[in-house]
Structures are given as structure tokens and as C-alpha cells.
Amino acid sequence: xxxxxKWKIAEAALGGKSLPAESFExxxxxxDENSYQLIEGKVIDSGxxxxxxxxxxxxxxxxxxxxxxxGKTYQCIYRxxxxxxxxxxxxxxxxxxxxxxxxxNSLLYLVRYKRV
Numbered sequence: 001x002x003x004x005x006k007w008k009i010a011e012a013a014l015g016g017k018s019l020p021a022e023s024f025e026x027x028x029x030x031x032d033e034n035s036y037q038l039i040e041g042k043v044i045d046s047g048x049x050x051x052x053x054x055x056x057x058x059x060x061x062x063x064x065x066x067x068x069x070x071g072k073t074y075q076c077i078y079r080x081x082x083x084x085x086x087x088x089x090x091x092x093x094x095x096x097x098x099x100x101x102x103x104x105n106s107l108l109y110l111v112r113y114k115r116v
Contacts, residue, residue: 001080003031007113010084014091016104028116036062045069052096059096062089085113 009024030037031049038045045067052059057077064070075096076089088097092107102110 001083001085003078003085004033006030006116007085008116010112010114012109012111013102014109015106016102029113038067043067055096057100081112083115085115087111087113 007029009027009029011021012019012024026040027044028039030039034050035048036046037043043066045064047062047064047066047069050061050063052061052075055077057079059075059077061073061075062069063073072093074089074091074093076087077097077100078085078087079100080086086100087110088100088102089109089111090097090107091109097108100110102108
């Protein structure tokens, strides 16, 4: 299944703690093969994505070029669960997450997306 498309956050956790749905209920993540845009009425964050070769699970490197993540680079892993996409981002920017888990006192951001 391709990552390309529009995705809505169904649930998210950061540092082992679930985030309230109202904090992301109006956001849409739009992905194509090389870029992302996070939209909440207007584009609030965008950048480029690159596949990291020879990784299991599949991994991406994300670099922000507009918005609050401008100039920052993160790695994430992703997989599909039925029609959902699950991503785990290392917001610390210091390596690829090892598993799909948001551990307590970490900068691991675990998100379940539903296709729009």
C-alpha cells in the first residue's frame, strides 16, 4: 500500500502518554513520494521525505522546510495495519526508532492514521 494520499490522525501518543483527540482532530497529513504537508485549515508544516534504504521496518527521513519544524530532521518507521498507517517518529532526531512504541520520558511520537 502506498503512503501517498491524505491521512487523518486517529490516535497519537508522545513520551508514552496519549494525546487528546482535540489537539489533532482538524489536521490532515498529505503525503506524496517526496514531500509532506500538515494542514489545519492552511498549511502549517511542510517538508521533504526520503526513504531510508535497507531498513526493516520501512523507514523515512523527514526534513522540515516550512513551519515549526523548519530546519529539523527526524527519522520514522512506518507500517500498514489494514487500511491504517502507523508511524513512529523519533522527534529527538537521533536515530531511527526501533519499534512502534512511544516510551515514557522519550521523544517517540506514535501515530495511527486513517486514510481520508
